[in-house]
Amino acid sequence: MPMTRVRFAPSPTGHLHIGGARTALYNWLFAKQNKGKFILRIEDTDQSRSTDKAIEAIIKSLSWLGLDWDEGPFRQTERLYLYKKAVDKLLKEKKAYYCDADKGNPAVRFKVPQEKLVVDDLVYGKCEFDSANIEDFVILRSNGMPTFHLSVVVDDAEMKITHVIRGNDHLPNTPKHILIFKALGYDIPQFAHLPMILGPDKQRLSKRHGATSVEEFKDQGYLPEAMLNYLALLGWGFDEKTTFFSTDELIKNFSLSRVSKNPSVWDQPKLDWMNGSYIRNLSLEELTKQAILFLQQTGLIKEPSPALPKIIALIQERIKTLSEATRLVAFFFKDMKIDEKAYDKFLVKPDAKKILEKTIISIKEVEPFNADKIEEKLRQLPAELGLKPKIVFQTIRVALTGKTVSPPLFESIELLGKDTTLARLKKL
Numbered sequence: 001m002p003m004t005r006v007r008f009a010p011s012p013t014g015h016l017h018i019g020g021a022r023t024a025l026y027n028w029l030f031a032k033q034n035k036g037k038f039i040l041r042i043e044d045t046d047q048s049r050s051t052d053k054a055i056e057a058i059i060k061s062l063s064w065l066g067l068d069w070d071e072g073p074f075r076q077t078e079r080l081y082l083y084k085k086a087v088d089k090l091l092k093e094k095k096a097y098y099c100d101a102d103k104g105n106p107a108v109r110f111k112v113p114q115e116k117l118v119v120d121d122l123v124y125g126k127c128e129f130d131s132a133n134i135e136d137f138v139i140l141r142s143n144g145m146p147t148f149h150l151s152v153v154v155d156d157a158e159m160k161i162t163h164v165i166r167g168n169d170h171l172p173n174t175p176k177h178i179l180i181f182k183a184l185g186y187d188i189p190q191f192a193h194l195p196m197i198l199g200p201d202k203q204r205l206s207k208r209h210g211a212t213s214v215e216e217f218k219d220q221g222y223l224p225e226a227m228l229n230y231l232a233l234l235g236w237g238f239d240e241k242t243t244f245f246s247t248d249e250l251i252k253n254f255s256l257s258r259v260s261k262n263p264s265v266w267d268q269p270k271l272d273w274m275n276g277s278y279i280r281n282l283s284l285e286e287l288t289k290q291a292i293l294f295l296q297q298t299g300l301i302k303e304p305s306p307a308l309p310k311i312i313a314l315i316q317e318r319i320k321t322l323s324e325a326t327r328l329v330a331f332f333f334k335d336m337k338i339d340e341k342a343y344d345k346f347l348v349k350p351d352a353k354k355i356l357e358k359t360i361i362s363i364k365e366v367e368p369f370n371a372d373k374i375e376e377k378l379r380q381l382p383a384e385l386g387l388k389p390k391i392v393f394q395t396i397r398v399a400l401t402g403k404t405v406s407p408p409l410f411e412s413i414e415l416l417g418k419d420t421t422l423a424r425l426k427k428l
Helices: 018-033 052-065 078-091 148-158 168-183 214-219 225-232 246-254 268-281 284-297 308-315 320-330 340-347 352-365 371-378 379-386 391-401 409-416 418-427
Strands: 005-008 037-042 071-075 096-099 107-110 114-122 125-129 135-142 163-167 191-195
Touching: 005 163, 018 037, 018 052, 018 163, 018 191, 018 225, 018 246, 018 308, 037 052, 052 071, 052 214, 052 225, 052 371, 078 096, 078 135, 078 148, 107 148, 107 168, 107 191, 114 168, 114 191, 125 168, 135 148, 148 168, 163 168, 168 191, 214 225, 225 268, 225 284, 284 308, 284 320, 308 409, 320 340, 320 409, 340 391, 352 371, 352 391, 352 418, 371 391, 371 409, 379 391, 391 409, 391 418, 409 418
Parallel strands: 005 037, 037 071, 163 191
Antiparallel strands: 096 107, 107 135, 114 125
């Protein structure tokens, strides 16, 4: 048996799309599981749309996900001599011909032979095609650049790819590719076509559904481990009940035979829930380290303070993404503009002034200044004021944090410190 060799071959026309990331992951898992090789190939022959910036973005996204490659990245624009050689062979054997010869720089078309083709797809099973339905197609453009159909076949053959695992939008291209494989005398790899990813409205996943690139999810504070786990489940499942898989477990359990033929539907709430679970499983040290980057990017901190791990500990159970951390803890680092609705609901009420005045007196008396003593003191306020606890504590919360939702109140007051707490209360 030849060594398993698979490839991920993106076109560098933009950021790495979620669909492409899922294709890369399935190829990577298949290679790892079979102790094979995962090759990264950049299909950049469309020079009007391909950019070095996009190549860099794709490589960064794959690296962030932990999808390391064994060979490459290879660029098709550095392999043009191979495609020219293949075209010359097809022309010589009259399996291709020049067209539009009167236009100076003729293109080359592949001469489609009449035959029935059967593809034993590893996901879709037996797929039959009649080449009578395929017109002769261009394999070399008039500008000398190969088309996708030619370059992909030559590269797969030269790189000894054993399994072509790609999106099912390429299934209609497969008979063309098999015809070229046969015409050039190449071994034909096995094919596995993956179902499309749809948005919740059952339309193809696109920007109108929200973030669609790996880079966007990274910037929003999703963890690479959570993204890998979620992407693996977009079209594949081990059983009916298991949701969480470590990378090693994915490598062990992944199989193309369990990839669905039906389209997968993007489920943002499920991803959020999974990411939140991964965040809760991080050590406090690791979560703090990751949160620091977001706090610095938003300008909330320059360097982490010794109190930061305690602040992060207050929100670890509450956040689903790292970017949520910045919103929840911003009030620790700067005076917040009070949310208008929260202000109207709590701070303009007749009782607000006496609540805050009484809180100031109580805070001054707390000693030592820790959460337990703060709670003990402030818990007395509702009875003293003759008000419901919710009204009292939400008024204090809004005054100190600017919002009706925050980390636990008494612990937050401890970490704000007595001076800052009193200053904010007195401002109102």
